[in-house]
Amino acid sequence: MFPFNFEWIWDMSHIVFMGGLWYxxxxxxxxxxxCIIKTIFDIYKGDSHHDQGxx
Amino acid sequence: xxxxxxxxxxxxxxMVIDLDLCxxxxxCMVACMAENNVPFKEDETDKLKSITxxxxxxxxxxxxxxxxxxxxxxRPCQHCEGHGGHSPCVSVCPATATDYDAHTGIVSQxxxxxxxxxxxxxxCPYKARxxxxxxxVWPDGMEQYLSPDVSPRMRGVVEKCSFCYHRYQIAKDxxxxxxxxxxxxxxxxxxxxxxxxxxxxxxxDLNNHSHAxxxxxxxxxxxxxxxxxxxxxxxYYVSGREWVRRAGDNYLKAEWPKKTS
Amino acid sequence: xxxxxxxxxxxxxxxxxxxxxxxxxxAVLLWGVYAMFLCWFKGLNQTNMNDYYGFAxxxxxxxxxxxxxxxxxxxxxxxxxxxxxxxxxxxxxxVLIGFICYSSALLILAIDIGQPLRGWFIFWHANVHSMLTxxxxxxxxxxxxxxIEYIPLILxxxxxDKVPFFHHLSHNxxxxxxxxxxTGAFLSFFHQGSLGGVAGVLFGRPFAFRExxxxxPWTFFLFTWSAAAYGPCFTLMVTKITEMVTKKKLVKDNVVxxxxxxxxxxxxxxxxxxIIDTYYWANVTxxxxxxxxMHFYSNNSFYxxxxxxxxxxxxxxxxxxxxxxxxGRKNSLARNTAFVxxxxxxxxxxxxxxxxxxxxxxxxFDTWALYYPSWQEVATTILPVAxxxxxxxxxxxxxxxxPQEPELNPVD
Numbered sequence: 001m002f003p004f005n006f007e008w009i010w011d012m013s014h015i016v017f018m019g020g021l022w023y024x025x026x027x028x029x030x031x032x033x034x035c036i037i038k039t040i041f042d043i044y045k046g047d048s049h050h051d052q053g054x055x
Numbered sequence: 056x057x058x059x060x061x062x063x064x065x066x067x068x069x070m071v072i073d074l075d076l077c078x079x080x081x082x083c084m085v086a087c088m089a090e091n092n093v094p095f096k097e098d099e100t101d102k103l104k105s106i107t108x109x110x111x112x113x114x115x116x117x118x119x120x121x122x123x124x125x126x127x128x129x130r131p132c133q134h135c136e137g138h139g140g141h142s143p144c145v146s147v148c149p150a151t152a153t154d155y156d157a158h159t160g161i162v163s164q165x166x167x168x169x170x171x172x173x174x175x176x177x178x179c180p181y182k183a184r185x186x187x188x189x190x191x192v193w194p195d196g197m198e199q200y201l202s203p204d205v206s207p208r209m210r211g212v213v214e215k216c217s218f219c220y221h222r223y224q225i226a227k228d229x230x231x232x233x234x235x236x237x238x239x240x241x242x243x244x245x246x247x248x249x250x251x252x253x254x255x256x257x258x259x260d261l262n263n264h265s266h267a268x269x270x271x272x273x274x275x276x277x278x279x280x281x282x283x284x285x286x287x288x289x290x291y292y293v294s295g296r297e298w299v300r301r302a303g304d305n306y307l308k309a310e311w312p313k314k315t316s
Numbered sequence: 317x318x319x320x321x322x323x324x325x326x327x328x329x330x331x332x333x334x335x336x337x338x339x340x341x342x343a344v345l346l347w348g349v350y351a352m353f354l355c356w357f358k359g360l361n362q363t364n365m366n367d368y369y370g371f372a373x374x375x376x377x378x379x380x381x382x383x384x385x386x387x388x389x390x391x392x393x394x395x396x397x398x399x400x401x402x403x404x405x406x407x408x409x410x411v412l413i414g415f416i417c418y419s420s421a422l423l424i425l426a427i428d429i430g431q432p433l434r435g436w437f438i439f440w441h442a443n444v445h446s447m448l449t450x451x452x453x454x455x456x457x458x459x460x461x462x463x464i465e466y467i468p469l470i471l472x473x474x475x476x477d478k479v480p481f482f483h484h485l486s487h488n489x490x491x492x493x494x495x496x497x498x499t500g501a502f503l504s505f506f507h508q509g510s511l512g513g514v515a516g517v518l519f520g521r522p523f524a525f526r527e528x529x530x531x532x533p534w535t536f537f538l539f540t541w542s543a544a545a546y547g548p549c550f551t552l553m554v555t556k557i558t559e560m561v562t563k564k565k566l567v568k569d570n571v572v573x574x575x576x577x578x579x580x581x582x583x584x585x586x587x588x589x590x591i592i593d594t595y596y597w598a599n600v601t602x603x604x605x606x607x608x609x610m611h612f613y614s615n616n617s618f619y620x621x622x623x624x625x626x627x628x629x630x631x632x633x634x635x636x637x638x639x640x641x642x643x644g645r646k647n648s649l650a651r652n653t654a655f656v657x658x659x660x661x662x663x664x665x666x667x668x669x670x671x672x673x674x675x676x677x678x679x680x681f682d683t684w685a686l687y688y689p690s691w692q693e694v695a696t697t698i699l700p701v702a703x704x705x706x707x708x709x710x711x712x713x714x715x716x717x718x719p720q721e722p723e724l725n726p727v728d
Binding site: 103106114149168169170173176178190211213285302303304307 | 360366437443520603604605608611681685
């Protein structure tokens with residue numbers, strides 16, 4: 001799973017496969033982090049205008 | 056395995072089984088179970104849940120009397136090499152709990168790594184892999200005479216024939232203490248090969264020209280099971296009977312005599 | 317009593333009726349939970365699986381559930397990436413159904429493995445060459461995506477929405493939903509595919525084995541395609557059932573017909589590819605390994621050519637033919653029949669690619685293995701259905717799943 005694991009080899013299979021996994025996890029993590037941080041900012045900004053629809 | 060000698064050629068441990076000698080007595084099955092601490096239940100009527108690392112298949116030529124003929128075929132794990140070390144089971148294990156050892160040709164099974172997904176069992180065409188559906192329960196006192204060299208398995212993991220790998224480790228240690236670099240042919244023999252009363256099973260290093268198996272496998276009547284699938288197994292079978300050799304693989308009606316693939 | 321939690325503009329049944337329905341589903345759930353604990357504490361000897369049938373009902377259920385849950389990723393892809401705006405009226409339900417399907421699949425996997433406490437080994441000691449590893453990774457990540465897609469729906473509950481943090485969080489998550497949907501589509505492509513790969517790479521099992529493209533057997537692409545094609549049919553079928561139970565129209569016809577049309581064309585193209593693949597396998601691949609096609613469909617008491625007919629004709633050609641025609645889509649009986657046949661078709665396909673693979677002997681002197689599940693297996697397979705019904709009931713009651721519901725069912 002990680003480069004320091006016993007089975008890890010720096011070959012194409014590991015780079016592509018694990019790279020893909022970490023890429024997906026990073027996008028999800030960054031996406032949620034962005035949402036939460038923006039939410040905190042929105043609250044502290046004292047958002048007075050309402051959002052233009054949720055969809 | 057990592058401490059393997061670098062200078063000598065890689066070993067390829069394998070078997071040659073003479074099907075014209077095998078009587079189906081089952082000594083190999085019993086010896087294997089005893090040697091490898093294979094668990095059993097009180098009620099073993101459900102053969103599909105019995106763990107038989109070595110298993111004897113019985114099949115006939117399908118003819119009626121007086122032309123009926125029967126063959127007993129001992130089937131251990133075939134230790135497939137596949138293409139370049141990609142055995143059907145090794146490629147599919149999600150937790151790397153099974154591995155093809157290029158130095159010995161043996162497919163190992165790591166019981167403490169296996170989490171029992173049974174994908175390897177699905178991939179094996181020889182049905183050589185067995186799952187521990189139950190926890191082992193040894194009859195009173197039997198723990199005293201389990202083999203100390205083979206770890207018992209708990210329920211939920213897959214096990215299979217290891218070509219008595221612990222005997223290889225013991226032989227290697229012995230050779231090391233004696234200052235030898237090579238293992239003698241009879242220093243490492245599987246329990247089934249030793250137990251066979253008619254010496255139908257010959258075991259050794261297929262790559263070592265001084266070992267009997269390397270000559271026996273080149274006989275014209277030698278064949279491997281399901282060769283056409285590309286499993287590249289280590290167990291050769293020998294039979295003078297054509298119908299037995301034909302049963303070793305699958306052929307379309309028009310294909311026998313054997314098509315060389 | 318709980319009217320404060322019910323969305324505005326819609327009517328719901330009395331709390332008592334709701335609780336009774338919950339209790340019935342709950343009883344079935346508890347039966348499943350009991351069986352689950354039996355399997356966990358006593359071991360897999362509680363099942364009728366054996367050494368010839370290492371994969372059985374549970375693995376079939378996993379594959380079928382995930383294929384049926386494919387409506388979530390595909391509808392999300394159509395809505396957020398392809399811009400099919402009308403699908404916003406069904407996407408919430410598709411996500412909910414997907415969430416239920418994937419959480420169920422993960423639960424069944426946790427019961428199915430021999431050593432559940434070692435389940436994390438598939439991540440920690442991953443074999444990157446195994447299709448099952450890819451399945452586990454992508455399934456887990458995609459389940460995270462579905463959770464992320466479901467959370468805004470929960471946050472839109474009337475009371476929860478009053479909390480400013482949740483209100484803004486829900487809005488912000490919606491604004492980046494396309495990113496999550498795209499990631500979900502990417503992950504789904506791979507895990508739906510690898511589930512096909514699980515069968516297709518088995519070069520020791522000629523019934524399952526397929527040639528392919530690089531490391532991917534053709535079943536990889538067929539499974540992704542069929543999940544995208546049949547998944548929406550399951551979403552639409554469950555929507556129809558929900559409408560029947562609630563006695564309300566919840567989604568407008570144009571939305572249903574659009575998704576049905578896309579699904580129909582996906583099915584049509586898939587079934588052509590499937591027929592070509594089956595033909596090639598039957599006439600080239602299997603014979604090259606020494607097998608005549610009838611080897612896989614004869615000399616046993618269950619599997620015959622009828623299953624091929626059921627999967628491809630009844631479960632593929634017929635529903636596709638209905639849904640690609642406007643007349644078929646507009647006729648509600650034909651349309652709903654198509655949905656049911658499609659669901660059956662994909663379930664049969666997953667059955668064939670798991671259980672028939674296990675059943676077929678490979679060595680010429682080996683025997684067919686047949687199997688029927690134990691009650692524990694049946695109970696643990698029905699467990700996710702009960703759980704799904706409960707979650708749908710609760711979500712439908714308290715969350716604004718169907719945006720068109722107030723318009724279609726005005727409350728006086």
